[in-house]
Amino acid sequence: xxxxxxxxxxxxxxxxxxxxxxxxxxxxxxxxxxxxxxxxxxxxxxxxxxxxxxxxxxxxxxxxxxxxxxxxxxxxxxxxxxxxxxxxxxxxxxxxxxxxxxxxxxxxxxxxxxxxxxxxxxxxxxxxxxxxxxxxxxxxxxxxxxxxxxxxxxxxxxxxxxxxxxx
Amino acid sequence: xxxxxxxxxxxxxxxxxxxxxxxxxxxxxxxxxxxxxxxxxxxxxxxxxxxxxxxxxxxxxxxxxxxxxxxxxxxxxxxxxxxxxxxxxxxxxxxxxxxxxxxxxxxxxxxxxxxxxxxxxxxxxxxxxxxxxxxxxxxxxxxxxxxxxxxxxxxxxxxxxxxxxxxxxxxxxxxxxxxxxxxxxxxxxxxxxxxxxxxxxxxxxxxxxxxxxxxxxxxxxxxxxxxxxxxxxxxxxxxxxxxxxxxxxxxxxxxxxxxxxxxxxxxxxxxxxxxxxxxxxxxxxxxxxxxxxxxxxxxxxxxxxxxxxxxxxxxxxxxxxxxxxxxxxxxxxxxxxxxxxxxxxxxxxxxxxxxxxxxxxxxxxxxxxxxxxxxxxxxxxxxxxxxxxxxxxxxxxxxxxxxxxxxxxxxxxxxxxxx
Numbered sequence: 001x002x003x004x005x006x007x008x009x010x011x012x013x014x015x016x017x018x019x020x021x022x023x024x025x026x027x028x029x030x031x032x033x034x035x036x037x038x039x040x041x042x043x044x045x046x047x048x049x050x051x052x053x054x055x056x057x058x059x060x061x062x063x064x065x066x067x068x069x070x071x072x073x074x075x076x077x078x079x080x081x082x083x084x085x086x087x088x089x090x091x092x093x094x095x096x097x098x099x100x101x102x103x104x105x106x107x108x109x110x111x112x113x114x115x116x117x118x119x120x121x122x123x124x125x126x127x128x129x130x131x132x133x134x135x136x137x138x139x140x141x142x143x144x145x146x147x148x149x150x151x152x153x154x155x156x157x158x159x160x161x162x163x164x165x166x167x
Numbered sequence: 168x169x170x171x172x173x174x175x176x177x178x179x180x181x182x183x184x185x186x187x188x189x190x191x192x193x194x195x196x197x198x199x200x201x202x203x204x205x206x207x208x209x210x211x212x213x214x215x216x217x218x219x220x221x222x223x224x225x226x227x228x229x230x231x232x233x234x235x236x237x238x239x240x241x242x243x244x245x246x247x248x249x250x251x252x253x254x255x256x257x258x259x260x261x262x263x264x265x266x267x268x269x270x271x272x273x274x275x276x277x278x279x280x281x282x283x284x285x286x287x288x289x290x291x292x293x294x295x296x297x298x299x300x301x302x303x304x305x306x307x308x309x310x311x312x313x314x315x316x317x318x319x320x321x322x323x324x325x326x327x328x329x330x331x332x333x334x335x336x337x338x339x340x341x342x343x344x345x346x347x348x349x350x351x352x353x354x355x356x357x358x359x360x361x362x363x364x365x366x367x368x369x370x371x372x373x374x375x376x377x378x379x380x381x382x383x384x385x386x387x388x389x390x391x392x393x394x395x396x397x398x399x400x401x402x403x404x405x406x407x408x409x410x411x412x413x414x415x416x417x418x419x420x421x422x423x424x425x426x427x428x429x430x431x432x433x434x435x436x437x438x439x440x441x442x443x444x445x446x447x448x449x450x451x452x453x454x455x456x457x458x459x460x461x462x463x464x465x466x467x468x469x470x471x472x473x474x475x476x477x478x479x480x481x482x483x484x485x486x487x488x489x490x491x492x493x494x495x496x497x498x499x500x501x502x503x504x505x506x507x508x509x510x511x512x513x514x515x516x517x518x519x520x521x522x523x524x525x526x527x528x529x530x531x532x533x534x535x536x537x538x539x540x541x542x543x544x545x546x547x548x549x550x551x552x553x554x555x556x557x558x559x560x561x562x563x564x565x566x567x568x569x570x571x572x573x574x575x576x577x578x579x580x581x582x583x584x585x586x
Binding site: 002018019020022023026028030031033034044063068069070071072075089090091092093096097100101145147148156157158160161164165166167 | 193204207209211213215234237240270284285286299300301302303304305307316318320351352353382384407437439463525526527528545547548549550554
């Protein structure tokens with residue numbers, strides 16, 4: 001089986017700083033089905049984007065990507081087909097949610113200048129290596145600590161809790 | 168080298184060794200607070216939990232339930248409380264907004280770790296508690312196992328000195344810090360210095376709560392005598408606070424002279440680096456809605472100030488002024504002291520305690536292209552309703568003064584007697 005922490009995919013650029021969870025999961029979809037929530041991701045910020053995402057795409061963010069609330073935006077991105085997030089910096093709560101829902105995520109200062117939308121990226125989340133396959137350029141970001149890698153590799157904390165008999 | 172308050176608390180909960188920024192520690196959690204939104208019908212329910220005595224359930228976001236789905240979730244919360252024998256349960260009409268209920272009842276204690284799914288959980292740092300928001304899934308894990316992990320972040324220190332002028336409130340201090348420090352994602356915030364003693368517990372809670380808007384992990388205050396006296400009056404539980412070491416390491420340190428501050432306002436959409444003195448707001452900003460409320464600023468002090476400003480005056484035509492107390496206790500006390508009557512006479516709407524309008528849930532949603540000034544927690548685009556609405560943020564004094572004027576205005580003239 002391939003390593004879930006090595007991701008190769010087409011890049012989407014969300015380069016603005018401080019893009020928040022309310023844009024990814026607006027309050028209006030609280031209590032709605034997961035399908036409806038996924039349809040709402042960035043719906044007011046970038047209308048129609050959800051229809052263009054293909055399974056395995058990578059989202060490239062700016063500084064403090066995912067600031068805001070604990071609402072599980074990482075889960076919605078994952079269900080939409082986003083295979084990994086790489087950003088200039090990640091908001092701490094967004095990062096925790098990403099690890100817990102097994103969405104590979106890493107910080108790579110300078111990533112905005114390394115990639116244009118539609119180019120192909122290859123991320124090694126464990127080592128922090130970010131490669132722009134299209135341009136044959138690479139940069140090293142922050143590697144994910146081993147403790148957190150283990151959570152992602154096991155499929156997220158729900159899988160762990162199930163394995164331990166809590167559900 | 169010494170440790171910061173947060174580092175000491177994390178160390179104490181993970182075996183007692185020295186912790187440094189970058190370390191990952193697994194900690195026993197002391198208090199686990201669950202809110203109504205985490206009990207949606209679709210949420211998985213564990214078959215066993217670590218310790219029901221550590222769990223507190225507070226219904227606050229959508230109360231009384233505005234939708235059938237909310238009512239169903241709250242019914243599931245009541246079943247959960249019964250099934251697992253949770254004793255600390257704050258039902259509709261019994262508690263209020265979780266962070267206020269936590270502080271009022273001595274749930275967050277100095278030196279402890281508290282978790283809750285709401286992103287403003289750092290509020291409990293006002294009482295020297297390491298507290299932060301967690302995703303709903305992580306909260307499930309903590310309920311089941313009693314533990315979670317933290318990656319120790321570097322700390323930004325705010326050294327406070329001096330005393331605020333009478334027209335400056337906790338929210339103004341925060342909005343000033345947001346101008347000075349900007350966003351601090353990936354960092355903790357620590358408050359210290361002689362100025363802390365000059366701040367009321369409500370003001371400290373406002374500052375700690377708003378740490379979330381600078382994207383801080385934790386926002387901690389020292390537990391001084393005022394904190395300890397309050398807690399001793401509401402709980403028998405033992406606690407031991409922590410001080411930061413004199414040689415603790417900080418990634419940045421700011422000296423803040425409280426006596427030099429003025430009323431501040433945040434422009435719409437984001438707070439860090441987006442605030443300025445109200446008097447320097449160049450454009451005239453007519454408003455449709457003014458809101459005083461939330462965990463940050465629905466406190467007794469806020470209702471007192473709002474009542475002082477509107478006493479004998481009327482809310483401007485075309486403006487709705489909504490006041491939402493942070494807890495049932497705040498509301499009761501505000502009724503007792505006559506603040507509520509003063510607000511009602513002026514034409515304000517005073518609601519029950521709920522997160523309500525702050526998160527665009529209910530009781531104060533703003534429409535397309537409307538302008539709102541709020542003393543609540545967050546001003547993201549679409550936060551309080553329509554994505555085309557514009558949300559300014561300021562102290563409850565500025566909000567109340569603006570409700571009377573019909574446009575955003577500096578509240579200083581209402582406090583001149585005390586300046």
